[in-house]
Amino acid sequence: MNKQSKIVSIALASALVFSVSFQFAPTVEAKKSKKSHKSATQSSVYYKNCTAVKKAGKAPLYKGDPGYRSALDRDHDGIACEK
Incomplete structure (x- = not known):
């Protein structure tokens, strides 16, 4: 492998690492904001x-729905106030 091929290989590897990092960073941030929003919604609803x-x-309320809590779920199957 000559010097020019090595430089191209290193450049491609660097670009790949940058591309992967760039693509996944917004996804992680989006998940964080969803979780914090969901928690705020759940705590504001109480039955x-x-x-x-x-x-x-x-x-019925499903686990993760606003207002769901384990005290309302008799059989602990993730569904509260089943009919």
Whole structure:
């Protein structure tokens, strides 16, 4: 391998590393912002019991939904206030 080929190989490898880093960085940031938004939404919704959930027309609640909490999920299957 001559000197010019080595330089091209190093340049391509550097470009590949930069490209991979650049492509994944926004994805990680997007996931972080989704998680923080989701947590804020969940903490702002509270149902005293399943009757309140049903009156609000939100039953059933799935794990991750605003207002879901394990105390409302009797069988701990990730679905609260099942009918």
